Amino acid sequence: MPELDQKNGQPLNADESPNADRRALGPTQPPTHPLATAPVGAPPFSVDGFVKEFIHELNTNQGVALSRSSVNDQYLALASTVKNYLMARWLETGRKTRDAKVKAVGYLSAEYLLGRQLGNALLATDLNDIAKKGLELCGLDLVTLRNQEVEPGLGNGGLGRLAACFIDSLATMDVPCIGYGIRYEYGIFRQTFVDGRQVEQPDTWLALGSPWEFPHPEASVQVNFGGRTETYTDADGTERTRWVPEWNVLGVPYNYMVPGYLNGRVNTLRLWSAQATKAFDLAIFNAGDYAQAVRAQTFAENISKVLYPEDSTPQGKELRLQQQYFFVACSLRDFIENELEDDFDLHDLDQRIIFQLNDTHPVIAVPELMRILMDEKGFSWDEAWEVTSKCFAYTCHTLLPEALEVWSTDLLGRLLPRHLEIIYAINEQFLAEVREAYPGDELRARRMSIIAEFPERGVRMAYLSTYAATKVNGVAALHSQLLRDKVLPDFSELWPDKFTNVTNGVTPRRFVKMANPKLSELINDTIGAGWVTDLERLKELEPFAEDPEFRERFAEAKAWNKRRLTQVLRNRDGIDLPDGHLLDVMVKRLHEYKRQSLKLLHIVSLYEQVLSGKLTVDQVTPRTVVFGAKAAPGYKMAKDTIHLINKVAEVVNADPKLEGRLKVAFPANYNVTLAEKLIPAADLSEQISLAGMEASGTGNMKCALNGALTIGTDDGANVEIRELVGDKHFFLFGMSEPEVADLGAKGYSPGAYYEGNAQLKAAIDLILSGHFSGGDQHLFDSVVYNLLHSDRFMALADFQSYVDAQARVEERYADRDAWTRSAILNVARTGFFSSDRSMRDYIQRIWHTQPML
Ligand code: 26V
Numbered sequence: 001m002p003e004l005d006q007k008n009g010q011p012l013n014a015d016e017s018p019n020a021d022r023r024a025l026g027p028t029q030p031p032t033h034p035l036a037t038a039p040v041g042a043p044p045f046s047v048d049g050f051v052k053e054f055i056h057e058l059n060t061n062q063g064v065a066l067s068r069s070s071v072n073d074q075y076l077a078l079a080s081t082v083k084n085y086l087m088a089r090w091l092e093t094g095r096k097t098r099d100a101k102v103k104a105v106g107y108l109s110a111e112y113l114l115g116r117q118l119g120n121a122l123l124a125t126d127l128n129d130i131a132k133k134g135l136e137l138c139g140l141d142l143v144t145l146r147n148q149e150v151e152p153g154l155g156n157g158g159l160g161r162l163a164a165c166f167i168d169s170l171a172t173m174d175v176p177c178i179g180y181g182i183r184y185e186y187g188i189f190r191q192t193f194v195d196g197r198q199v200e201q202p203d204t205w206l207a208l209g210s211p212w213e214f215p216h217p218e219a220s221v222q223v224n225f226g227g228r229t230e231t232y233t234d235a236d237g238t239e240r241t242r243w244v245p246e247w248n249v250l251g252v253p254y255n256y257m258v259p260g261y262l263n264g265r266v267n268t269l270r271l272w273s274a275q276a277t278k279a280f281d282l283a284i285f286n287a288g289d290y291a292q293a294v295r296a297q298t299f300a301e302n303i304s305k306v307l308y309p310e311d312s313t314p315q316g317k318e319l320r321l322q323q324q325y326f327f328v329a330c331s332l333r334d335f336i337e338n339e340l341e342d343d344f345d346l347h348d349l350d351q352r353i354i355f356q357l358n359d360t361h362p363v364i365a366v367p368e369l370m371r372i373l374m375d376e377k378g379f380s381w382d383e384a385w386e387v388t389s390k391c392f393a394y395t396c397h398t399l400l401p402e403a404l405e406v407w408s409t410d411l412l413g414r415l416l417p418r419h420l421e422i423i424y425a426i427n428e429q430f431l432a433e434v435r436e437a438y439p440g441d442e443l444r445a446r447r448m449s450i451i452a453e454f455p456e457r458g459v460r461m462a463y464l465s466t467y468a469a470t471k472v473n474g475v476a477a478l479h480s481q482l483l484r485d486k487v488l489p490d491f492s493e494l495w496p497d498k499f500t501n502v503t504n505g506v507t508p509r510r511f512v513k514m515a516n517p518k519l520s521e522l523i524n525d526t527i528g529a530g531w532v533t534d535l536e537r538l539k540e541l542e543p544f545a546e547d548p549e550f551r552e553r554f555a556e557a558k559a560w561n562k563r564r565l566t567q568v569l570r571n572r573d574g575i576d577l578p579d580g581h582l583l584d585v586m587v588k589r590l591h592e593y594k595r596q597s598l599k600l601l602h603i604v605s606l607y608e609q610v611l612s613g614k615l616t617v618d619q620v621t622p623r624t625v626v627f628g629a630k631a632a633p634g635y636k637m638a639k640d641t642i643h644l645i646n647k648v649a650e651v652v653n654a655d656p657k658l659e660g661r662l663k664v665a666f667p668a669n670y671n672v673t674l675a676e677k678l679i680p681a682a683d684l685s686e687q688i689s690l691a692g693m694e695a696s697g698t699g700n701m702k703c704a705l706n707g708a709l710t711i712g713t714d715d716g717a718n719v720e721i722r723e724l725v726g727d728k729h730f731f732l733f734g735m736s737e738p739e740v741a742d743l744g745a746k747g748y749s750p751g752a753y754y755e756g757n758a759q760l761k762a763a764i765d766l767i768l769s770g771h772f773s774g775g776d777q778h779l780f781d782s783v784v785y786n787l788l789h790s791d792r793f794m795a796l797a798d799f800q801s802y803v804d805a806q807a808r809v810e811e812r813y814a815d816r817d818a819w820t821r822s823a824i825l826n827v828a829r830t831g832f833f834s835s836d837r838s839m840r841d842y843i844q845r846i847w848h849t850q851p852m853l
Contacts, residue, residue: 045085050127050134053081066138072208074140075118075148078131079211082121086257090266096852097176098339103351103849104176105842106335108328108365109163109358111307112181112269113155113188115510115672117212117256118146120168123514124259150205151673152212153187154271156311157589158698159397161672162475163358165507165698165835171260171267172509172533173839174851178339180331182323183213183254183271184307191630191669196646198631198639200309214255215273219338221251222277223329225322229418234378242375243418249300250275251330261509261533265852272330274303310632311589312403321364321407321415328365332372346377350390354847357394357469360405360461366392366468367422375418381425393846394469395502396462396483397695400593404487406458409451423459427451430467437494448490466491466498471846475504476696476717478737500845503720504696505835508535511702515676518557519707519827526550535834538827545824555820558681558707565681568674573667578660582621582813585703586686587628587670587678590638593693596629597787598795598802599686600645604772605763605803606662607652612762617659621810624663626678628670640782642666647772647779675699680706683819684809687712688802690793692737694718701833707823709812711805713798717833725829729822733805734798743797750791753799760799764788 045053058069058077069077097104122128132142155161163179170177189200226246234240256269276297302319303326314320335353336346344352357363366388373384398404413420427450434445450463466472466488474480480501484492492499513520513532523531527540544550562583569575577583586599603625609615627645631638649664667674685703687694687710694716704710704721712718713734722730735743754761764784766772773779787795813819843849 045130047130047133047137050081050130051137053084054078054134054138057081057084071144071148075145076209076211078135078145079118079121079149082118082125082127082131083211083257085125085127086121086259086266089259089264090257090268092264093266094268100176100852101341101352102176102852103847104178104339104353105170105847105849106331106353106355107163107167107170107177107179107358108331108355108362109160109179109181110324110327110361111155111160111358112152112163112167112179112271113157113160113672114152114164114256115161115676116146116149116151118149119514120510121257121259123509124261126262148208150208151671152205152210153203153671154181154184154307156188156307156309158696159311159359162397162504162698162835165505165510166839167258167267167269168261168507168509169505169835169839171258171265172263172507173836174260174263174265174853175839175843175849176852177258177267178335179258179267179269180327180334181269181271182304182307182327183273184304185273186306188307188630188671189309189633193642193646193666193668196650197643198633200633202306212256213271216253216255217275219253219334220275221253221272221330221333222248223251223274223326224248225325225415227417229421240375240378241418241421243371248277249303249326250277251326253330253334270331270334272304272327274301274326276300309630310634312398312400312591312632313635314403314405315634316406316408316411318411318415321411324361325364325368325416325419328362329368332365332368336372346373346379347383347387349387353391354470354849355392356842356847357392357465359395359397360465363394363461363465363468364416364419366464367416367419367426370422370426371418385426385429389468390470392465392469393471393473394465395473395475396465396479396487397475399479399482399487399693399695405461406452407461409457409459412459420459423450423464426464426467434494444490462487463491469498471500472498473500473502473846474695475502476720477501477503478692478714478719479695479716482692482737502838502841502845503717503833504698504701505833505838506698506701506705507835508532508705510676511679512705516557516561516680516706518560519554519680522550522553522557523827531831533836535831535836538831539829541824541828545821545828551817551820551824554707554824555816558683558823561677561681561706565677568677569665569667572674573665575665575667577624577665578622578663580622581624581663582683582809583681584623584625584684584686585628585678585682585708586625586688587675588697588699590629590631590635590642592637592641593793594689595793595795595798596627596641596645597783598688598798599625599627600641600648601760601763601795601799602802602806603652603662603664604648604766605759607648607655607658608762608766609759610657610662611766617657617661620658620661621813622661624665626682627664627666628674628678629666630670637782637786640780644767644772644780644783648767651772675702679703679708682706682708683813683823684708685710685712687715687718688734688798689713689715690795690798691715691735691740693793701830704826704830705833707827709809709819709822709826711802711809720832721830724832725826729825729829731805731809733801735794735801740794743794748791748794748797750794750796751788753796754788757796757800759803760796 057080061080062073062077064073135142167179187203187205190203192199224245227244229241229243231241251272252275254271258267258269303322308320369388370384373379431445434448438444450460452458452460474483484499531537566577588594631642649666652664679702682703685708687700691713696717711731714736767784770777
């Protein structure tokens, strides 16, 4: 049966996308909305104008009078008001970019952890004050409306949040970029605790409306799956292959605005949602099976239903591969059909796009582009490879071997038979190059093969990415070095110039300016407002570390942030934060390599020393430890660790012997919204992964930029943070990466550390005694025995060093002035970690694109 056009049931020409008629309408004219022509930079419109617009939106969009409106109505009307303001700029950005025919970045990422949109949009448009005043005139409170927004949590953690920071920076730097991804109906699960254990709830982020998205069902793209391939001879007598797919779905684009900061640029984030094709159900309907047709629809729509909550152990699940191909196929098709001129010569594709692969998740784009060029556009293999090999760059985000994706050829061949053929052919070409470079070295060829033979035949996606990419980068200096030396040594030997480092960064708009208004105000008053887009200017704050008045204001900003956090945690979680405590913060995914258990051992040890009289209570620095962490639902050790943390918290928080000097807080469902409140309040940032395991970290950067001091290992971007802020203002501990490697090679036995360290032994024994489990001596066996007998990430080996570093923390904190001085220097010296700088690095060393400016 031929593929049918979903709209009118006509056969769909392979070269003709459903977008053809949309383009025939010609360039869209910007609307003549009263806000459309407001000048950039100057206050966009008066408070009165805002009120009129807001009420208009409330009445016409929500269909309610102000007096009858709910907070949700008000939030949606406010969102519309801001969107209207951005709309003309968005359309203009698209028009200008297409007209200029410049090279754009296509950021391909399975995840975008965006956080709330309203605050960021108000900031980018300078509408904050006007909105606040206008809403006051209506008897409404901006903060209440902002709190109504449910954040789109379309990512797991660092990788997804990085994508969100990067697209913010590109818009702010006036660089053309389209972010491509998946519009998951359910984002990262909502975490709750039941008797201290993690219980996952679905994240229904779309339930109350989603004002920030613009669906375009008319521009849907068809994506094929399954079936077989066949060869045929074309009119010119050339032998060609075509894919005869078995089933297909539609990708419906949902566009999101990505506003630059005060610069009038609005880039696009295009997320794809899966829908059943009419062709698909028509056939079944016609066969008279209604129920089966409905099931088919559900089957198709499952593809974008839910974000996989695993972030380190790929399960090789078919649905995940479907997701990856789904969004990549939609995105390539979209770019080629809709962003390029009709007569564009695809031989020059690399002059108009560089696709950045955010980890290996989108690498199926490589065979997909080959397929499009050869099977649909008539390119020869060599022509197609010539183009494809210039259009991709690859970022690796991990070193954990189990996190590297390998797709079984069985599965790949079933789902994407043509792509598997192309991957085999790519591998053949690749191995020929290897054999030419190393004649006779068959062992090496086998080692480097894109196809693994054990434990089953599979495609090593990192190898495919590396071969196809113009550049391969790690995400911090140490990580990039280890990537070259340990993960891809043969590749870096063969192509040393392919490898580079781009140290991660975070957007100063969301994570300083928006999240930390008091500090921002202080910085503005001291060095002016330019730092928001030129973060290295924070250096100018350095001399003020010696200014008592500045220090006082700096400390007051931190105190204000703590008061705000106290309110948030009271309302959100019913948690009380004691006054005047050192706020010790560990927020990140729960993973053994990140070593939340090491932090926990420190807490238990402090407590044990008080119980046993080794410490008097007044020797304990008043401290609140805040954890924020989700565990992958199937990761038992991580979930058991959460349970243990919660049980320790219960006992420690309730024990009068501590006189309230030690508290453990574990608010559930850590997300971007909570991070924005938590990080600005932090005094101490816990970055305690085993050296060599954390690719970069970005929470470490956010904390330092907000004036927290780091206690950390020489790992990921910690290395660079320490180099920049100076040893004196960073609490380093633990083995270095080479020491870790040595110890591993010698044979590590955690039991020896337990036996040899009385303080450590006492802490572990307290857990084993059942003290935190109502007398049950076995409740936490899994966690404790794992530490004692395996401890893959060597927490026990670093324990003493960690405890010693914590003592140095307490000593510094006791001298509050010295602490504040160090905190100021952390802010002043970490401007390097702006994602604007990361973007500059990508642009210069990898993408070779230009800002439009
Ligand atoms: C991996 C997988 C594998 C299987 C299924 C789903 C899934 C989803 C995400 C990932 C990527 C995990 C890797 C990751 O998030 N890495 C983090 O990337 C951050 C940004 O570069 C970096 O700062 C963190 O150190 C690194 O752990």
